[in-house]
Amino acid sequence: MANFIDFLIILFYNHNMKIYDVVIIGAGAAGLTAAAAATERNKSVAIIDMGKTPARKVMASGGGRCNFTNINVNVNRYFGNNPDFVRSAITRINPQDILNWAKKHNITWVEKNPGQYFSETGAADIVKAIIKDASKADFFLETQVLDTKFQSNLFHITTNNKTFIARSLIIATGGISFPALTVSDYGYQIAKIFGHKIIPVRPALCAIATQIFPKNLAGISLKVGISIGHEKFIDSMLFTHFGLGGPAIYRATVRDITDIRINLMPEVNVYDFLKDAKTTSGKKKVSSILSEKLPIKLAKLFCPDDKNIADYKDAELRHIADTIHDIIIPYQKIKLFSLKSAEVVRGGVDVTYISSKTMESKLQPGLFFAGEVLDIAGDLGGFNLHWAWASGHIAGENA
Numbered sequence: 001m002a003n004f005i006d007f008l009i010i011l012f013y014n015h016n017m018k019i020y021d022v023v024i025i026g027a028g029a030a031g032l033t034a035a036a037a038a039t040e041r042n043k044s045v046a047i048i049d050m051g052k053t054p055a056r057k058v059m060a061s062g063g064g065r066c067n068f069t070n071i072n073v074n075v076n077r078y079f080g081n082n083p084d085f086v087r088s089a090i091t092r093i094n095p096q097d098i099l100n101w102a103k104k105h106n107i108t109w110v111e112k113n114p115g116q117y118f119s120e121t122g123a124a125d126i127v128k129a130i131i132k133d134a135s136k137a138d139f140f141l142e143t144q145v146l147d148t149k150f151q152s153n154l155f156h157i158t159t160n161n162k163t164f165i166a167r168s169l170i171i172a173t174g175g176i177s178f179p180a181l182t183v184s185d186y187g188y189q190i191a192k193i194f195g196h197k198i199i200p201v202r203p204a205l206c207a208i209a210t211q212i213f214p215k216n217l218a219g220i221s222l223k224v225g226i227s228i229g230h231e232k233f234i235d236s237m238l239f240t241h242f243g244l245g246g247p248a249i250y251r252a253t254v255r256d257i258t259d260i261r262i263n264l265m266p267e268v269n270v271y272d273f274l275k276d277a278k279t280t281s282g283k284k285k286v287s288s289i290l291s292e293k294l295p296i297k298l299a300k301l302f303c304p305d306d307k308n309i310a311d312y313k314d315a316e317l318r319h320i321a322d323t324i325h326d327i328i329i330p331y332q333k334i335k336l337f338s339l340k341s342a343e344v345v346r347g348g349v350d351v352t353y354i355s356s357k358t359m360e361s362k363l364q365p366g367l368f369f370a371g372e373v374l375d376i377a378g379d380l381g382g383f384n385l386h387w388a389w390a391s392g393h394i395a396g397e398n399a
């Protein structure tokens, strides 16, 4: 009987409304890639987005240059409750695949840091290429999804404009940071409707607010060593009016937050440097010696009673060196700043009940997730867009 009623309902929709093979919510990096893969398989696809234009975050990415992949894509560069979830997707779609795709679209790239690829001619060319690949899909912009139900083996998607019917549904609604680009938490709501858990969301790849350094250092940028948890890396850090930013800090904030330890001179043994200077330039002020390696305002912080270096005991020089090498920001004092300006979020749809091979929900057949809406955040350097391309492609191949 139920089958007969389903049959009548399908007949009714066939007469009155198009049933899409696949509806995709979100025309960002993951949604557009999914649309390209699904239309490649001759599926009828509708892609819905609440914004005026598709791929707004891609357009803003990499300061307008779009850092679209990284040759060092690897499970260790992803974070969440189960980062291993990305393994299958990033093996299936690897950085070379993305570079081949770029080549196919005549997109040339520059390598800013080793292996970190940016579009040479800007993000707009990447956006143009992903829209072109998805062009066989029907686009519905300025269309916000408000409600989704699964009835009679079909998804019924209600928007502010019209209702869509689909056999498969891909949720590619992204993260909720950077609201100026128009974002929503609808992906989390729909995941909950179908029984998925949401890992609490917080800003990541962002600046931190801290009073640990004086405000007059704002604007200074330098290469520092960062230790967080078991990881160490060197990158540039920026002093700001409210705290610290720059790539080194952004990278720290995407990791599990523990105390952040900053080495202001990671490439110099400061004690040996000061000891040498004590022998060769004893009449120079210690701040002046340090300013050979550090901006003077910063150097002065470490020697308040700025004497000639010869007047310092070795133990005092040792203390200055140790302080420069290891400034600790206790995790309780770290305020992530903020969802408004964070490049991504940590948290999102828990991946426990999602297949890493197909991106399909294990709780609701026909429902797929891709991109940042999932509890997966990548490191700074092109890892987030790589995840969006890879997971979007796989969802589109299987929906």
Ligand SMILES: Cc1cc2nc3c(=O)[nH]c(=O)nc-3n(C[C@H](O)[C@H](O)[C@H](O)COP(=O)(O)OP(=O)(O)OC[C@H]3O[C@@H](n4cnc5c(N)ncnc54)[C@H](O)[C@@H]3O)c2cc1C
Pocket: 025, 026, 027, 028, 029, 030, 031, 048, 049, 050, 051, 054, 055, 056, 057, 058, 060, 061, 062, 063, 066, 067, 068, 069, 143, 144, 145, 146, 172, 173, 174, 175, 177, 178, 182, 183, 184, 185, 186, 187, 342, 343, 344, 370, 371, 372, 373, 381, 382, 383, 384, 385, 386, 388
């Ligand atoms: C300023 C900035 C710079 C960045 N730079 C880089 C970079 O250089 N390299 C890198 O790898 N990553 C970068 N990122 C991160 C990267 O852009 C994102 O991780 C990636 O775009 C996520 O792709 P997505 O498709 O999952 O989501 P998004 O691109 O965010 O797309 C989600 C889409 O879903 C739509 N949507 C949401 N809810 C609804 C709804 N209810 N109804 C209809 N539509 C809805 C939204 O309008 C949006 O268009 C940057 C992020 C920002 C903010």
